[in-house]
Amino acid sequence: MIIIRTPREMREWALAQRQTGKTIGCVPTMGALHEGHASLMREAVAKNDVGVASLFVNPKQFAPHEDFGKYPRMFEADCAMAEQIGITAVYAPDVETMYPDGYQTYVTVEEVSQGLCGAARPHHCRGVTTVVTKLFNAMVPHRAYFGQKDAQQCAVIKRMARDLDMGIEIVEMPIVREADGLAMSSRNAYLSPEERQRALCLSRSLFRARDIMELGERNARKIIHAVREGMADVDIDYVELADADSLKPVEHVQGTIVLAAAAFLGKTRLIDNIKFEAK
Amino acid sequence: MIIIRTPREMREWALAQRQTGKTIGCVPTMGALHEGHASLMREAVAKNDVGVASLFVNPKQFAPHEDFGKYPRMFEADCAMAEQIGITAVYAPDVETMYPDGYQTYVTVEEVSQGLCGAARPHHCRGVTTVVTKLFNAMVPHRAYFGQKDAQQCAVIKRMARDLDMGIEIVEMPIVREADGLAMSSRNAYLSPEERQRALCLSRSLFRARDIMELGERNARKIIHAVREGMADVDIDYVELADADSLKPVEHVQGTIVLAAAAFLGKTRLIDNIKFEAK
Numbered sequence: 001m002i003i004i005r006t007p008r009e010m011r012e013w014a015l016a017q018r019q020t021g022k023t024i025g026c027v028p029t030m031g032a033l034h035e036g037h038a039s040l041m042r043e044a045v046a047k048n049d050v051g052v053a054s055l056f057v058n059p060k061q062f063a064p065h066e067d068f069g070k071y072p073r074m075f076e077a078d079c080a081m082a083e084q085i086g087i088t089a090v091y092a093p094d095v096e097t098m099y100p101d102g103y104q105t106y107v108t109v110e111e112v113s114q115g116l117c118g119a120a121r122p123h124h125c126r127g128v129t130t131v132v133t134k135l136f137n138a139m140v141p142h143r144a145y146f147g148q149k150d151a152q153q154c155a156v157i158k159r160m161a162r163d164l165d166m167g168i169e170i171v172e173m174p175i176v177r178e179a180d181g182l183a184m185s186s187r188n189a190y191l192s193p194e195e196r197q198r199a200l201c202l203s204r205s206l207f208r209a210r211d212i213m214e215l216g217e218r219n220a221r222k223i224i225h226a227v228r229e230g231m232a233d234v235d236i237d238y239v240e241l242a243d244a245d246s247l248k249p250v251e252h253v254q255g256t257i258v259l260a261a262a263a264f265l266g267k268t269r270l271i272d273n274i275k276f277e278a279k
Numbered sequence: 280m281i282i283i284r285t286p287r288e289m290r291e292w293a294l295a296q297r298q299t300g301k302t303i304g305c306v307p308t309m310g311a312l313h314e315g316h317a318s319l320m321r322e323a324v325a326k327n328d329v330g331v332a333s334l335f336v337n338p339k340q341f342a343p344h345e346d347f348g349k350y351p352r353m354f355e356a357d358c359a360m361a362e363q364i365g366i367t368a369v370y371a372p373d374v375e376t377m378y379p380d381g382y383q384t385y386v387t388v389e390e391v392s393q394g395l396c397g398a399a400r401p402h403h404c405r406g407v408t409t410v411v412t413k414l415f416n417a418m419v420p421h422r423a424y425f426g427q428k429d430a431q432q433c434a435v436i437k438r439m440a441r442d443l444d445m446g447i448e449i450v451e452m453p454i455v456r457e458a459d460g461l462a463m464s465s466r467n468a469y470l471s472p473e474e475r476q477r478a479l480c481l482s483r484s485l486f487r488a489r490d491i492m493e494l495g496e497r498n499a500r501k502i503i504h505a506v507r508e509g510m511a512d513v514d515i516d517y518v519e520l521a522d523a524d525s526l527k528p529v530e531h532v533q534g535t536i537v538l539a540a541a542a543f544l545g546k547t548r549l550i551d552n553i554k555f556e557a558k
Contacts, residue, residue, distance in 0.1 A: 007444035007446070008444075008446065015297070018294070018297070019298065019300070021298070039381035040430050102438075102525075103389070103390065103442055104388055104389040104390050104438065104440035104442065105385070105386065105388045105389075105408075105439050106387050106389070106444055107384065107385070108384070108385050108387065109383055109384045110384075110385070111383045112383065121509070122345040129384075130443075133443055134442075134443055134444045137443055137444045137445050137446060138444050138446075159381075159384060160384050162414055163382055163383065163413075163415055164384055164386075164409075165286035165287075165290070165413045165416045165417050166416050167286070167287065167290045167416060167417075180337065194347060194385070214295070215311045245476055246381075267546075
């Protein structure tokens with residue numbers, strides 16, 4: 001496995017792979033890899049001739065008060081996991097390479113960015129779409145793999161890739177959970193044992209909501225109310241029921257919807273969601 | 280010469296060319312081709328294995344009150360010129376293909392977009408950077424050719440390509456002028472004979488300003504004043520003297536500057552500029 005540090009070298013390497021007829025599957029990450037990332041990397045390796053993972057903690061998607069500084073960084077362990085899975089190249093540029101003095105170009109997805117986390121984290125989405133565009137231009141992938149856990153990220157990047165004619169297939173992979181249901185997240189490392197226990201209410205409330213939808217409930221207000229009741233022990237940021245593609249809130253469950261929740265456990269903000277298809 | 284109508288087919292064609300080791304030079308245009316465009320296409324054909332030109336009148340770079348509806352369209356003549364020059368493929372998508380219902384993704388270059396025409400045409404630059412990103416993603420060029428006449432467009436696209444790690448060389452080609460000095464423009468077709476005559480004051484005033492800079496004048500206020508004096512017969516939109524890369528106005532001429540003017544002749548807005556390098 002090779003480690004590449006600059007967009008120019010990354011792009012040259014990727015174009016050389018393509019030149020020999022190989023397909024490229026990429027997994028953009030911020031490192032601190034867990035089983036969720038592993039599932040994406042395994043799929044990228046299985047469905048493409050070469051798998052590339054990026055490790056870059058992107059300052060543009062954190063607000064000044066957020067956890068950019070303390071976000072977990074474990075480069076050696078991340079590379080070991082990637083190599084063990086069969087990733088061919090890791091792309092790990094530094095911040096100065098990605099955003100040199102005078103940097104000023106941004107990619108925005110206007111409406112989908114307003115959904116879910118958009119209200120609480122106004123610059124977050126723009127940071128994600130901008131860095132993913134840069135990573136795509138460097139890794140020149142045929143397919144890119146993202147986890148459903150950040151449902152907004154998946155929706156925004158699908159929209160962006162389609163709108164900008166990127167010609168990249170965006171593959172959304174299911175959430176990977178701990179045995180007790182907690183969605184895997186690099187930020188779970190921040191939780192105290194007590195917070196870790198309380199955090200379970202996110203997934204449990206969402207699963208209970210899925211049960212009542214399967215029993216026929218279609219009223220979004222009632223479903224959201226049930227989720228919020230189950231999350232009484234945490235500081236809720238939002239609970240939303242939205243169309244899975246547009247992320248526009250819906251009043252009535254129809255087609256494919258996403259039911260998403262965000263909450264604070266102490267200073268740690270966690271997100272989780274389920275998708276549901278109404279027949 | 281082949282004509283391609285969709286981003287998917289364009290990208291497949293371009294990637295197939297690259298697969299065989301060929302380099303691609305592209306010329307994004309809004310059609311209504313004149314000698315200025317011809318000079319770009321000739322360079323693209325000369326310096327690359329294949330030349331691709333796009334013909335697309337981009338609604339996103341016109342404000343509602345501007346001339347999108349009446350912008351000259353002459354597809355057959357444009358294709359004939361491109362073929363005669365040796366262009367291998369013309370990319371001519373329609374508006375619905377480029378901006379289907381639900382379209383919502385934009386690329387913005389924040390600071391450089393504020394210079395020159397940025398004040399008078401706030402959405403213009405965003406429309407240009409967005410469509411050029413889409414055209415680049417479809418044509419997958421090694422090099423792209425733009426005319427210096429739209430100095431802001433050149434500066435913004437260079438910045439965008441660098442910031443987003445596009446890996447495309449942006450080549451800026453000199454302004455092509457009529458025998459009497461008028462910069463070639465598709466919009467010159469709008470001018471009445473009387474307006475055509477009055478329009479000469481743009482290039483003449485800029486050339487005179489170059490003369491006084493060559494004689495040693497470095498005070499931007501004095502240079503701009505001289506240009507404005509020479510444009511007394513037209514409705515001036517702006518005259519600006521700015522750093523050629525950042526487009527920030529300068530008070531003192533140093534390094535490479537652009538001296539740019541925009542003016543209305545009746546309803547027709549024309550632009551022109553010169554670049555000057557202070558030793």
